[in-house]
Structure formats: structure tokens, C-alpha cells
Amino acid sequence: MTDSTRVLTVPNVLSALRLAGVPLFLWLVLGPEEDGWALAVLMVSGLTDFLDGWLARRLNQTSVVGELLDPIADRLYILAVVVGLALRDVIPWWLAASLPLRDLLMWGLVPLLRSRGYSALPVHFLGKAATFNLLYAFPLLLLGDGTGTGPELARVFGWALAVWGIALYWWAGVLYAWQVRKLMAATEPRRLREAMADE
Structure with a gap:
């Protein structure tokens, strides 16, 4: 039986790290234009996106907070990427x-x-x-x-x-x-x- 009200779980920490990567990605793309590092941030985001869901099920740590954080992080990454690429005239x-x-x-x-x-x-x-x-x-x-x-x-x-x-x-x-x-x-x-x- 899982406590869905828990906040401090391994999957939630991974989701929080994903969220912290959003401003880092934007800075890398728009500031120094370090595209390689920006891509690395996206790759880490994709890996943690998979891991947080897998670990939530594996460790029985699904939570209300996790169910909110995961789609929010997805949407913010998509928004950050499209804004960054549009400002760079890539799209x-x-x-x-x-x-x-x-x-x-x-x-x-x-x-x-x-x-x-x-x-x-x-x-x-x-x-x-x-x-x-x-x-x-x-x-x-x-x-x-x-x-x-x-x-x-x-x-x-x-x-x-x-x-x-x-x-x-x-x-x-x-x-x-x-x-x-x-x-x-x-x-x-x-x-x-x-x-x-x-x-």
C-alpha cells in the first residue's frame, strides 16, 4: 500500500531535478549557445522522465505530487525548447x-x-x-x-x-x-x- 500524499520520494526528487534543468537549458541555448551541453540537459531530462515513472511503480512510491510534477516538467521542457529555438530562428x-x-x-x-x-x-x-x-x-x-x-x-x-x-x-x-x-x-x-x- 502506498501513501499517495508523500512528497519526498525518489521519483519526486528526479522530477524536481528535471524542472531545475529547464532554466539551465534556456541559458545554454540563448546565452553561450552551448548546444552540446543543452542537448545533454535534454538527454538527462529524457532519462529522468523514464526513471521517475519506472521507480514510482517499482518502489511503490506513486504520489499526487509526482502525478502533477511529471506532466508539468514535460510541458515546461517543450515550452522552453520551442521558445529557445524560436529566439534562435531555428523554428x-x-x-x-x-x-x-x-x-x-x-x-x-x-x-x-x-x-x-x-x-x-x-x-x-x-x-x-x-x-x-x-x-x-x-x-x-x-x-x-x-x-x-x-x-x-x-x-x-x-x-x-x-x-x-x-x-x-x-x-x-x-x-x-x-x-x-x-x-x-x-x-x-x-x-x-x-x-x-x-x-
């Missing part, structure tokens, strides 16, 4: 804006979910696939910021993953919105349900 601003706009849509659904007594919807496979594509696309695009065969190949594969990732990201967002619409139609507001239960 266009329309692409950089499309991802936060989708996240704004998702945040706009949270009050609707809460009105029905839910805090979030289960993570959909498409959302995970989109995040996977994007977390591989942006390092490749960063590697592609140069000349020669290597950077050119990195750009090609980076853009392929980015296009798929953005399409899946928005598709998952539309599916989440559809799920919320169905939930709103199928359930009564929480206050009304509580009042009916008290009668």
Missing part, C-alpha cells in the same frame, strides 16, 4: 506558438472538469505519442542548426518528427475536448449531485 514563431495555444485549450477545460468533480482526464496514448515525437524532434532541430551532411539529416528527421508531433498534439487536444464535452453532457454538476445525495 518559425507559428510553430512555437501552436504548442502553448493547445496547452491553453487544455487548461481552459480544467474548470469544466472540476464542475463535475474531476481534476483531470486519463492521459491518452495520442498525447504520449505526441510528447515522444516532440521531445525527439527539437533536439534534432537544434542539431540541425548548422551546415554539412549531419546537420542536414538532423533537420530532415527533426522536421518530420515535429510535424507529426504537432499534429498528434492537437489531435489529442481535440479528443480531450470531446471527452470533456461528453462528460459535461452525461454528468450533473458536482453541487447538484451533492445536494441530491443529501436529500
Whole structure:
């Protein structure tokens, strides 16, 4: 049996380290333009992203804090990468804006979910696939910021993953919105349900 209210767990420490890497990544990309070190930060982030979930299950240390930290860290890394790459003119601003706009849509659904007594919807496979594509696309695009065969190949594969990732990201967002619409139609507001239960 696990205590889901625990804060200080190994997976949560890893998630906190991931979050600490976000400003470090931005500084490396925008300050000294140390792309190699920036890529190393992204690789460590990807490794800790895998490890925190695996360890949470293995050590029976799943927690409410961990369930919040993990997707927050994913979103912040994606945001940091797109802002950094857009400021470096590696990707266009329309692409950089499309991802936060989708996240704004998702945040706009949270009050609707809460009105029905839910805090979030289960993570959909498409959302995970989109995040996977994007977390591989942006390092490749960063590697592609140069000349020669290597950077050119990195750009090609980076853009392929980015296009798929953005399409899946928005598709998952539309599916989440559809799920919320169905939930709103199928359930009564929480206050009304509580009042009916008290009668």
C-alpha cells in the first residue's frame, strides 16, 4: 500500500531535478549557445522522465505530487525548447506558438472538469505519442542548426518528427475536448449531485 500524499520520494526528487534543468537549458541555448551541453540537459531530462515513472511503480512510491510534477516538467521542457529555438530562428514563431495555444485549450477545460468533480482526464496514448515525437524532434532541430551532411539529416528527421508531433498534439487536444464535452453532457454538476445525495 502506498501513501499517495508523500512528497519526498525518489521519483519526486528526479522530477524536481528535471524542472531545475529547464532554466539551465534556456541559458545554454540563448546565452553561450552551448548546444552540446543543452542537448545533454535534454538527454538527462529524457532519462529522468523514464526513471521517475519506472521507480514510482517499482518502489511503490506513486504520489499526487509526482502525478502533477511529471506532466508539468514535460510541458515546461517543450515550452522552453520551442521558445529557445524560436529566439534562435531555428523554428518559425507559428510553430512555437501552436504548442502553448493547445496547452491553453487544455487548461481552459480544467474548470469544466472540476464542475463535475474531476481534476483531470486519463492521459491518452495520442498525447504520449505526441510528447515522444516532440521531445525527439527539437533536439534534432537544434542539431540541425548548422551546415554539412549531419546537420542536414538532423533537420530532415527533426522536421518530420515535429510535424507529426504537432499534429498528434492537437489531435489529442481535440479528443480531450470531446471527452470533456461528453462528460459535461452525461454528468450533473458536482453541487447538484451533492445536494441530491443529501436529500
